[in-house]
Structures are given as structure tokens and as C-alpha cells.
Amino acid sequence: xxxxxxxxxxxxxxxxxxxxxxxxxxxxxxxxxxxxxxxxxxxxxxxxxxxxxxxxxxxxxxxxxxxxxxxxxxxxxxxxxxxxxxxxxxxxxxxxxxxxxxxxxxxxxxxxxxxxxxxxxxxxxxxxxxxxxxxxxxxxxxxxxxxxxxxxxxxxxxxxxxxxxxxxxxxxxxxxxxxxxxxxxxxxxxxxxxxxxxxxxxxxxxxxxxxxxxxxxxxxxxxxxxxxxxxxxxxxxxxxxxxxxxxxxxxxxxxxxxxxxxxxxxxxxxxxxxxxxxxxxxxxxxxxxxxxxxxxxxxxxxxxxxxxxxxxxxxxxxxxxxxxxxxxxxxxxxxxxxxxxxxxxxxxxxxxxxxxxxxxxxxxxxxxxxxxxxxxxxxxxxxxxxxxxxxxxxxxxxxxxxxxxxxxxxxxxxxxxxxxxxxxxxxxxxxxxxxxxxxxxxxxxxxxxxxxxxxxxxxxxxxxxxxxxxxxxxxxxxxxxxxxxxxxxxxxxxxxxxxxxxxxxxxxxxxxxxxxxxxxxxxxxxxxxxxxxxxxxxxxxxxxxxxxxxxxxxxxxxxxxxxxxxxxxxxxxxxxxxxxxxxxxxxxxxxxxxxxxxxxxxx
Numbered sequence: 001x002x003x004x005x006x007x008x009x010x011x012x013x014x015x016x017x018x019x020x021x022x023x024x025x026x027x028x029x030x031x032x033x034x035x036x037x038x039x040x041x042x043x044x045x046x047x048x049x050x051x052x053x054x055x056x057x058x059x060x061x062x063x064x065x066x067x068x069x070x071x072x073x074x075x076x077x078x079x080x081x082x083x084x085x086x087x088x089x090x091x092x093x094x095x096x097x098x099x100x101x102x103x104x105x106x107x108x109x110x111x112x113x114x115x116x117x118x119x120x121x122x123x124x125x126x127x128x129x130x131x132x133x134x135x136x137x138x139x140x141x142x143x144x145x146x147x148x149x150x151x152x153x154x155x156x157x158x159x160x161x162x163x164x165x166x167x168x169x170x171x172x173x174x175x176x177x178x179x180x181x182x183x184x185x186x187x188x189x190x191x192x193x194x195x196x197x198x199x200x201x202x203x204x205x206x207x208x209x210x211x212x213x214x215x216x217x218x219x220x221x222x223x224x225x226x227x228x229x230x231x232x233x234x235x236x237x238x239x240x241x242x243x244x245x246x247x248x249x250x251x252x253x254x255x256x257x258x259x260x261x262x263x264x265x266x267x268x269x270x271x272x273x274x275x276x277x278x279x280x281x282x283x284x285x286x287x288x289x290x291x292x293x294x295x296x297x298x299x300x301x302x303x304x305x306x307x308x309x310x311x312x313x314x315x316x317x318x319x320x321x322x323x324x325x326x327x328x329x330x331x332x333x334x335x336x337x338x339x340x341x342x343x344x345x346x347x348x349x350x351x352x353x354x355x356x357x358x359x360x361x362x363x364x365x366x367x368x369x370x371x372x373x374x375x376x377x378x379x380x381x382x383x384x385x386x387x388x389x390x391x392x393x394x395x396x397x398x399x400x401x402x403x404x405x406x407x408x409x410x411x412x413x414x415x416x417x418x419x420x421x422x423x424x425x426x427x428x429x430x431x432x433x434x435x436x437x438x439x440x441x442x443x444x445x446x447x448x449x450x451x452x453x454x455x456x457x458x459x460x461x462x463x464x465x466x467x468x469x470x471x472x473x474x475x476x477x478x479x480x481x482x483x484x485x486x487x488x489x490x491x492x493x494x495x496x497x498x499x500x501x502x503x504x505x506x507x508x509x510x511x512x513x514x515x516x517x518x519x520x521x522x523x524x525x526x527x528x529x530x531x532x533x534x535x536x537x538x539x540x541x542x543x544x545x546x547x548x549x550x551x552x553x554x555x556x557x558x559x560x561x562x563x564x565x566x567x568x569x570x571x572x573x574x575x576x577x578x579x580x581x582x583x584x585x586x587x588x589x590x591x592x593x594x595x596x597x598x599x600x601x602x603x
Contacts, residue, residue: 022160023048034067049082085149092141102138241481245488249473255348261491262337268484275325279474291473299503301336312506338500342581343561358465361451362444379467386474394430508537536579540571547600556592
């Protein structure tokens with residue numbers, strides 16, 4: 001399931017995660033804070049109602065462990081079950097030969113200070129110093145077990161009460177929901193350990209996207225696999241390193257899909273998970289998000305001196321809801337990351353039904369000053385998030401220039417950017433969202449409320465006159481590596497980039513089935529049939545151009561990137577050309593691809 005939380009969690013699972021959250025937030029300020037010591041691990045486990053022995057702690061916190069995250073903690077709790085009074089008493093009863101309800105201090109010292117789960121001398125002394133359970137050299141283990149379980153229950157209850165009373169804590173993102181694991185059989189109850197009283201070290205808060213895990217494989221997080229359960233083979237697992245980058249598919253006036261291209265650098269060879277998905281925009285929850293059903297893909301090409309020498313390394317061919325992903329090993333080096341969308345569900349909209357009256361972008365206040373309307377501010381907020389490529393809440397000059405290039409074809413000059421520093425809200429030499437609003441308001445003010453330039457902005461970004469995002473698809477690329485930190489950098493905005501077309505054609509010819517066009521030995525048709533997309537490629541090896549008619553009329557529940565059931569494609573001599581892409585019209589229903597290709601006579 002990868003990074004996605006389960007939306008079908010049972011009541012029992014929800015209760016489990018509530019208890020995990022409560023315990024974790026009793027020790028740490030945030031669920032994004034890592035456990036940084038064995039003592040902290042012991043403390044948070046105890047607050048979750050567990051009673052880990054030293055040997056148990058050593059199993060999870062090996063010499064190579066430097067930190068654990070919240071997901072790791074949840075995995076441990078699935079294996080370490082809550083301390084039960086009957087289990088504790090059962091362990092002591094083995095030492096109580098007469099069944100009197102107590103044992104001698106010498107027996108307690110011998111048992112607790114020897115064996116696999118031995119305590120330190122000081123820990124034993126602390127237990128034997130409790131007057132209410134010790135009398136005349138006799139240890140009342142029944143009372144001790146009762147007090148221990150009672151203390152654990154009080155700690156857990158206090159943690160839950162604190163969580164329930166703090167709405168802010170309750171809304172935090174606490175990691176992934178994990179699949180249920182069978183309860184292990186208990187063969188020998190662990191003797192109790194004294195509750196830790198040490199305070200946690202200062203918080204080390206990391207972004208969720210980049211928090212690593214170096215925990216033992218016996219408590220491995222489900223984040224380590226997208227779909228397969230991996231049997232641990234070593235005592236420790238490698239850290240997980242993550243990086244992400246945003247982008248957007250845009251439609252130009254000719255209906256061609258534009259997108260930024262990226263460069264991925266891996267310092268070391270690593271197992272990698274690549275994924276791309278439409279990006280959720282949260283400014284207007286009441287509005288539909290038609291771009292969320294747009295198909296996306298990511299092609300990875302090696303970097304060479306020329307684009308013709310580049311090699312297709314892989315492409316995303318698996319799917320989990322809106323996310324398309326690929327898992328495998330990539331060697332150390334630098335690669336092109338090429339986002340792709342077929343165009344089946346991202347098309348230019350008809351202008352026939354355009355409303356005569358548009359939403360207002362600016363208005364005059366009671367004092368006669370111009371201001372941006374609420375609807376326009378919401379659209380601008382979305383546009384800001386789309387071009388904020390690194391997701392840090394600020395626009396660098398490089399990010400802002402992607403917007404300028406799309407609108408005017410020219411970059412913002414350095415002098416103009418310096419002027420922005422003087423007039424608009426900036427932080428760390430980058431434009432804030434408030435500053436972005438101020439910039440657009442200034443443009444409206446300078447034009448005395450004329451909205452033409454503002455409409456150029458929103459329509460270039462794919463919005464219609466009702467400020468609905470209908471001709472663009474914002475997306476996010478995520479990279480996860482096991483053993484090295486990946487880095488992603490945007491390269492350029494290019495429509496129909498040659499290397500992307502090259503990658504697409506290579507993927508179809510390598511993964512697709514091939515057939516000869518009827519009556520034409522020198523015309524080959526390759527068809528890639530993935531689980532979620534079908535793509536075809538025509539290779540004309542002859543010395544003259546050919547015109548081929550494509551008939552999609554017998555397809556069932558299919559939509560084509562060409563937008564037509566019947567069309568003709570002309571392929572010049574000695575060339576190859578992508579014919580079409582086909583997707584299911586409705587993914588909830590079966591779809592059948594039954595396309596026929598026929599050679600048309602040349603005039």
C-alpha cells in the first residue's frame with residue numbers, strides 16, 4: 001500500500017492507532033519527531049501499556065540503530081502485547097512453590113539479576129525498596145503485579161485523555177495505518193521491568209517526506225514496500241531517503257501538453273521507488289477536481305552527450321488509485337525524469353458553452369480602493385501552490401520564472417526581482433503567498449481595474465472564466481531510496497520534447513507486441529497493453545510515406561488520445577510515429593481494445 005493510509009480501517013484498528021498516538025504524544029511534541037534513544041523507546045512503550053525487558057529493547061534497538069519514527073513504533077506495538085496481570089502473576093507463581101502469594105527476596109534477586117532479561121542491581125534494589133510489597137524479606141508479588149498493571153493503565157488512560165482534550169494533537173498526521181498481524185503465542189511471560197522516569201531528549205522534528213528509519217528489520221515499517229511483504233534477512237534495515245518535486249501538465253493553444261522536465265541524481269546505487277500522481281489542491285474543497293482522474297506517467301532516461309544516445313531505464317507501469325509507480329534498482333548517476341500524460345482525459349474544452357459573464361477578479365471596496373475578489377484569491381492560492389515546485393511555501397526566482405515564461409515567454413529580470421523585494425512580502429529572498437497576492441493586486445491597480453492581464457494569467461494556467469481548473473493537471477513526483485539521498489531539479493518547460501517522445505516510442509517497442517500491417521511487410525505496428533493504458537506505435541521501414549486508417553469503433557468503454565473513433569495517420573518514409581493512447585472511459589467497468597489498422601491507397 002506504500003504511503004497511503006487505509007480508508008477501510010476497522011474500529012479495532014482505529015482504537016489501536018488512537019492508543020499509539022496517545023502514548024507517542026505523551027513523550028514527544030509531534031508524531032514527526034523521531035525516537036532518538038533506547039530510553040525514549042522504553043518510555044513510550046511503557047506509556048502504551050507494554051513492559052519491554054532489556055533483551056526486548058536490545059532486539060529492536062540494535063547497536064546500529066540511531067532513530068525510529070512513529071510507523072516503526074506502531075509496528076513494535078503490534079508484536080509487543082499489553083502487560084496483563086495474569087501473565088505477570090503466572091511468571092512469579094513458578095517461583096512460589098507453596099502458593100503463599102510471596103517469594104523470598106533472595107529468590108527475587110536471583111531471578112531478576114540473571115538470565116536473558118536480567119535487571120541491573122539498582123533496578124532490583126528499587127523494586128525491593130517498595131515497602132507496601134515487601135515485608136520481612138518476603139516479596140508480595142501479587143500486590144506488585146497489581147500495582148504495576150494499575151500504573152500502566154493509569155499512564156495509558158492519562159495519555160488518551162490528553163490526546164482527546166487537545167484538538168490540535170488529534171488532527172495531526174500520525175503515519176500510515178498498517179495491516180493487522182496475527183497475535184504471537186506467549187510461551188514465557190516476561191518478568192516486569194521498572195518504569196522509566198527519564199525525560200526525553202530534545203525533539204528532533206523532521207518533515208514527514210524525509211524522516212528516515214534505521215530500526216531493526218524485525219520491526220520494519222510497511223513504508224519499505226509498496227505491495228509486497230519482504231522477509232527480513234539482517235538485524236538492521238537501511239534508512240529510507242525521500243525527495244519530491246511538483247509540476248503541472250498544461251495545454252497550449254494547439255492542445256499540446258506541456259510539462260517541466262526534471263533531472264534525478266543518485267549518489268549511490270539504490271533500490272528506488274518512483275511515483276507520480278495528480279496533486280490535490282485544498283483551497284476549495286467544495287469544488288470538483290476534474291484533473292484528479294487525469295492519467296500520469298514518469299519515464300526515466302539515462303543522460304548522455306546527446307538525446308539520441310539516451311537509454312530508457314524504466315517507466316511507471318503500476319497503479320495504486322491515482323498514483324502510478326515503479327520499483328527497482330537504479331545505478332548511481334544522473335537521469336532525466338520525464339512526466340507524461342496521454343491526453344485522453346486532458347483536452348482543450350469546447351468554447352461553445354462559455355458563459356458570457358465571467359467571475360469578477362477585482363472589485364472596489366467601500367473606500368474606493370481596488371481589491372482581489374475571494375474567488376480570484378482562491379485561484380491565485382492554487383496557482384502559487386502549483387508553481388511552488390519544492391513545496392516550501394515560497395517562490396524562488398527560478399520558480400517564478402516558470403510562470404513568467406508560460407505567460408509572456410520572457411523571464412523576470414533580476415532588477416525586477418529586486419524591486420519585488422522592496423514592494424512585496426518576501427522571505428529568504430523568495431516571494432511569499434501574501435507577496436504573490438500583493439503583486440497581482442498591484443498589476444490590477446496599475447491598470448485601473450482592467451483584468452485582461454490577470455485573465456491571461458489564469459487562462460494560461462488552465463482555468464476557465466468560472467475559475468475552474470479544467471485544462472491543466474498539477475502533479476507531484478515522489479522518489480524514495482533505500483540507501484542514498486536522491487535529489488531532483490527542474491530543467492525546462494518544453495512542449496513535445498524530443499526525448500520524451502523517444503522514451504515513449506522505446507517503451508512501446510520494448511514492451512509491446514508487434515505485427516505487420518496487412519499486405520505491408522515494411523510497416524510494423526507495436527501495441528503496448530498495460531493494465532491501465534494501451535499505446536500503439538507505427539514504424540514505416542519503407543522508402544515511401546504510408547497513410548493508415550485507424551478504426552476504434554469496436555472498442556468498448558475506451559477513450560482515445562486522438563478523440564475520434566476513426567482517423568487517418570500519415571507516416572513518412574523511414575520514420576516511426578506514436579499512433580494513439582487508449583484508456584478506459586470508466587475504470588469501474590471492463591474495457592475492450594479492438595482497434596483495426598488499414599492501409600489507405602496513396603493519391
